[in-house]
Amino acid sequence: MASPSIKRSKNQEVGRSLPLRFRWALPLVTRRCAAVVVEVSLVAASALIPYSIGWYAKEHSTAEPVPLNPVLASTEEAIAKTLAYPLREPLTRSVAPLTNLFWCGALVIPVVVTSWQLYLLGKTGKTTPKRWFGVQVVTAYGAPPGMIRAIWREAVGRWGLPFSAAYLLWRYTGAFPDVGILLGLAGFMLLAESSCYLFNARRRTLHDQLAGTFVLDGRKNFSSYPNSFQTGQSLGHNPTVTLEMEDGLPFPDEATEPRQRPTRTVTTIVLTSQTPKRDSLNLWLWMRRHPGVTLLLIAFASMASILGTFVGTQIYIQSQANRREFKKQDNQVFLELVKQLSSTPGKAIEERQGVILALARLDDARAVPFLVDLLAQEKTPSSIDAIQQALVSKGPEALAPLQRLNQALQNDQEMLRRRGTAQNQQLVALRQRATKRAIAKIVTIYTGQLPETELSRTDLSQVNTGSAQFTLVLDNLILSGINFRSANLTNASLRNSIFYGPGEDERLGTFDDWIADLSGADLRDAELTGSNLTNAVLNGTNLMRATLNRAKLSNSRLTGANLSSAKLISADLRQGVLENASLTGADLGEAKFARANLHGARLGKVKAVRSDFTFANLSQSNWQGANLSGANLSSANLQEADLSSTKLIGVDLRNAQLQKAKLRNCDLSNADLRGANLAGVDLQGATFATTPPVRSNQFLAKPAIAASSARIKGVNFADVKNLDGEQINFICSNGGRHPQCPTDK
Structure with a gap:
């Protein structure tokens, strides 16, 4: 194949030798x-x-x-x-x-x-x-x-x-x-x-x-480069070079005598490939050369295709016929069982229960919807229990119909409470208990196999009175990925259960992780001790009086959650989001809140003894009457927080941001305030050291113990508000800085 020609003018050739x-x-x-x-x-x-x-x-x-x-x-x-x-x-x-x-x-x-x-x-x-x-x-x-x-x-x-x-x-x-x-x-x-x-x-x-x-x-100009890659070397073959003159005649041979060579100018370099052309493989040519072999191959291929088509067609026809026959038999069995249920008298309870269990063993897509509809209409308690067992045997495929029936029965219960007879209320309660038990048993049996299961707005609450008593117990189960959004789980026992697990890649911390959604759920008085709620979604969840001791809640989302009077002893809430959450009266002893976001949270009267709040965002939070003795609040953001009447004995507030915070009447004994920003802090009535009580037989009061004094050396109190003379004297005598201190004048 001929390669492109490269034309050069005399000026370009001369330009190669010119300096840049x-x-x-x-x-x-x-x-x-x-x-x-x-x-x-x-x-x-x-x-x-x-x-x-x-x-x-x-x-x-x-x-x-x-x-x-x-x-x-x-x-x-x-x-x-x-x-x-x-x-x-x-x-x-x-x-x-x-x-x-x-x-x-x-x-x-x-x-x-x-x-x-x-x-x-x-x-x-x-x-x-x-x-x-x-x-x-x-x-x-x-x-x-x-x-x-x-x-x-x-x-x-x-x-x-x-x-x-x-x-x-x-x-x-x-x-x-x-x-x-x-x-x-x-x-x-x-x-x-x-x-x-x-x-x-x-x-x-x-x-x-x-x-x-x-x-x-x-x-540089392109022509100024050694152009070995411009001729033919970059094309992958060895070209033949032909030089053409301005008059179209070939360039004179080197053997010609110099006096016989005409003076001409080279205008074109023609590159011609010398690669020999190879004959490509031609199927038609091979078939013409071997006609016998070609006919034999065609015959074998035709026979194989015909035989394969025939056998495949017969297999397909037979399989479809078998499928129709099995489906017909199943349909007859299903219809016969349904007929028996409708014709069986109410007193033949055992026979009726046997028919219900037979329906559960039937491989028919209509079995589950029929059983759920039957449960919504059944009036005999023993038959209701039999239907519940039958639905449990169907496994996860029964969860969606059971959830819908559960929601419908919940609405019926609310309506019957206002206007309805006691008998109807009890009957609906029994049906609702059957749905709750069936859902709980399926979740228990198939633990860890129900990611993305929909149980939102499901009523699984505890019932303590009447014949429909029920308590949800899902201890030590894998519940990761289940959607409990707005579900009623009051008084549920979820001890040591796992709500966060790896997805299909079997690795934690990736996109497909299975994370339970408990947003808006009612978990009042629930038992969640030791449960793993890492990364769980709990926005707006009601956890009032819930027990969450030693629970793992790191990176969880609890925005607007209600944790009032909850027990969170030694719980791990590092990097959790608790914006505008309510923790009033909660027990947070030794809990971990490092780098958590509690902006605007309500923490009045909480017990947070020796808790860890390092680098936490506690801005605009309310801690009135709380006990934070021994807590670690170093480098925490407490801007505009209300810490009035709190116990801050031995609290670590080093490098904390306390701008415009309220510390009225708080006890700062033995607290460490070094490096803290106290601009605009209200310290009215705050105490920096505890004074031992005066005995009746003691003539003079002992001075304040140095070990109980707050560490304020180098802390700037110049912009602090509502300091009295005694507080200023303490600040000046313990190395603090204030305009009224003698050393600062």
Whole structure:
């Protein structure tokens, strides 16, 4: 195949020997790397800047929140699935209007910037950063690469292959789901791809070799480079060179005498391939040369296809006939059992129960709906229990119909309480108890096998009176992924149960983790000791008087939850979200709230002895009358918090932010306030040390014990409000700073 001709003028040939008028001091490889870094920085900045502005607007905007843009939600979900990153906030959350605007910009602007740079690269061979650093991308003929070649070079060669290789290694090795390892692998693959530059004679990286491009110094003319790659070496064969003159005559042979050679100018170099042409494999030619073998093969193939079609058809027909026959038999059995139930007299209870259990063993899709409808109408208690057993034997497929019947019976109970006879109320209560028991037994039997099971708005509450007594007991079970949203679980026993587990990838901390949703559920007086509620959703959940001792609630969402009078002794709520939650009167002894968000929470009269609140957000929280003795509040945010009349004996408040907080009448004995910000703090009536009581036979009162005094050395009390003379004297004598102290005058 003839290769393209390369025409050169005499001026271009002369230009090769002329010195360049401008050269950059940096070598080409350094400028190439710098251009790549700037290109990536431009794209990253075009995404990070609007995203940061949107995040700031989300945190500080006072505008009415709006739902998150569906495009943003879908993008966030896709990224989380790809990187196996768990979503800490629901996709249906509300954000500020400006957040939607700037986050949409964070998606669109990088695409625009990348497209524009690819366009420049395809049309001119230079992106904006490449132009800044004097770098140019060309083809083997010195032309710009074009759009298709530019996209292939960047999307596939430079970024696609390295990132794909890194992702596959990360996803299917022990490195998953650590995103840090993924970033390290991606960087290594990018470096390896670019390192091909060192092992190529023409200094070409892998993406240049894939796209057929060369990177040159943009300050030089293309003709000034040794053009060995422009003639034929880059085409993969040895060409024949033919020189043509201006008059069209061939160039004179070297053997011709010099005086016989005419003076002519070379205008064209024609490159002709000398690679011999190979005959391609021709099926038709082979068939003509071997007619007998061809006919034999065709005959065998025809017979095999006919026989296979016949056998397959017969098998399909027979299987369909068998299926219809079995279905007909099952249908007859089902109809016969239904007929027996309708014709059996009420006194034949045992026979009726046997028919019900036979229906449960029948493999018919109509069995479960029929049994549920039968339960909604049954009046005999023993038959109700039999239907319950039959539904339990059907397993998880009975949960959805049972949930719907449970909700309907709950509505019936509410209606009958207002107007209904005692007999009807008892009958509905028995049916409701049957649904509760059936659901509880199925969940118990199939523990850990019910992810994404829907039990929202289901009534599983305790019943203590009458013949329909019921208590939900789901101790030591795996309940991860079950949706209990707005369910009634009062007085339920869920001791040591697990509400958080790995998803299909069997790894915790990834996107597909199974997390129970208990938002809005009623868990009053529930027993949750030792339960694992990590990452669980408990927004608006009623946990009044619930027992959560030693429960794991780290990273859980408890926004607006009611934990009044709850027991949370030694519970782990690190990094939990408890904004505007109510913990009035709760026992938080030795609980862990490090980095938790309790903004606006109500914690009046709580017992938080030796609890850990380091780096927690406690701004605008209310602690009136609480006992925080020995608690760790170092580096906590207590701005505008109300700590009036609280016991802060031995509390660690180092580096805490207490701006405009109220500490009226609080006891700060032995508290450590070093490094705390007390600007605008109200300390009216606060005590910094305990004074031992005066005995009746003691003439003089003993001075305050030094060990019980608050540590305030170096603390600035200049902007503290409502300090009396005694407090100022204590501050000055214990190393605190105040304008009235002698050393500060």
